[in-house]
Amino acid sequence: MSLEQDVAAARRAVDALENACTPLARHFGDTVDARRLRIDVARLRDDLALLCGGARTALDVPSPSAVVWDDGYDPGPGGSSRTFR
Numbered sequence: 001m002s003l004e005q006d007v008a009a010a011r012r013a014v015d016a017l018e019n020a021c022t023p024l025a026r027h028f029g030d031t032v033d034a035r036r037l038r039i040d041v042a043r044l045r046d047d048l049a050l051l052c053g054g055a056r057t058a059l060d061v062p063s064p065s066a067v068v069w070d071d072g073y074d075p076g077p078g079g080s081s082r083t084f085r
Helices: 003-028 032-053
Strands: none
Touching: 003 032
């Protein structure tokens, strides 16, 4: 299957899960567990959108994350002048 077909199948599965969970959650009213179930289904939909909405990258190409996510600490050429005992 192509990526588009897999994404469509996953979205249909999330729709089916939501259709199955919505009537079930109504039996329990506005309880913590029913709210959590609704939130979890919504999170699945959001995660699928995030996963499929991002640009695809090659697996063998290293990302520049080490440069982008540096901690910002630059001791300079001489390092830190602090001494630890």
